[in-house]
Amino acid sequence: MTRKRLLATLAVVAMLVTAGCAGTIGSSNDASPEGDTSPAASAQQQQQQPAKSVSVSASGEVTADPDRAVLDIGVEASAGDAETVRQRLSENVSEMRAALEEIGITDDQIETSRYIIREDHESRRSEGPTRYIGTHSFQIEINDTDAVGTVIETAVNNGGTNVGQVSFTLSEETRDELREEALSNAMDNARSDAEVLAENADLTITGVTSASTGHVDVRPYYAEAQTAASGDASTSIESGPVSVSAQVQVTYNATDA
Known part of the structure; x- marks a missing residue:
């Protein structure tokens, strides 16, 4: 039994040595023996160098300089009930948009950014009647940056109540x-x-x-x-x-x- 185990161990060692020799034979060093200065050997060595x-x-x-401006302009209204707030918002927005149209601001330059009607938080905490507040906000884009002031004045004088940030940017x-x-x-x-x-x-x-x-x-x-x-x-x-x-x-x- 011991003799069979010894023979098996020797066989494994022989296999490992054979496998090691096979790997060495396939290496690039043996394909290009040391001292070989032929053009083919030089080209092969250059190809084997790692790329940098x-x-x-x-x-x-x-x-x-900017050639476009974006204005944030809003309309606010308040009343004792939400329906009245809605009506007032609608009236003021219509007035403002009509005035803006007269100075050349078309509908495709105006986009709604926020619309909300809510109960006033202050009226909740007081003993008085409940009030509601509504806001309809717009983003207005104009290509004449020198006309920003005129657009703001027109909006505020015709129903607009809030003027937010004005951003100067670029056309596409x-x-x-x-x-x-x-x-x-x-x-x-x-x-x-x-x-x-x-x-x-x-x-x-x-x-x-x-x-x-x-x-x-x-x-x-x-x-x-x-x-x-x-x-x-x-x-x-x-x-x-x-x-x-x-x-x-x-x-x-x-x-x-």
Whole structure:
């Protein structure tokens, strides 16, 4: 019984040695013997060298004057019952929209952003009669940024009660143009960063392996409506530049310097 176990152990060892020899025979070193300087051997050795690359992330940004403005304007009403609130809201909104139409603001430039009628929280806590408050808010888009003050005055003088944030932004056409510029700047910055990294790693950039971009960000300029001093009833809105930024991820091929 002991003799059979010993023979079995020797057989396993022989199998392991044979397997090890088979793996060595298939290695790339034996296919290219040391000292072989033929062109074929040199090409094979170059192919076997690990590829080198430099990967970077970079951003680019451009700014421009806005060519579109978005206004938040609302109408409020209150009464002792919800139906009266609804009627007053409807009347004031109709008056406001008719006045805006007279100065060239069409229906497709006006969009409802919020509509609510609710019980007044203050009346709940008091012993007086219950009151209801209603709000109908709109977003109004205009392409003439110089007309923002006029639009606000027209709305407030004709049923509008609330003026919220005014955002200066870009039209789709301008946004697309600036997007291309931002991406171009980002690629230039990526190349510069990659060359600095490659130089410090004793490498030379040879080409682009891959390039991708993420979300392009448009940052509007936000302003608040300000009424001028007494004697001048105009509304003053100061606009500012809008920025467009883009990010890219680029991988470059590289070789030893």
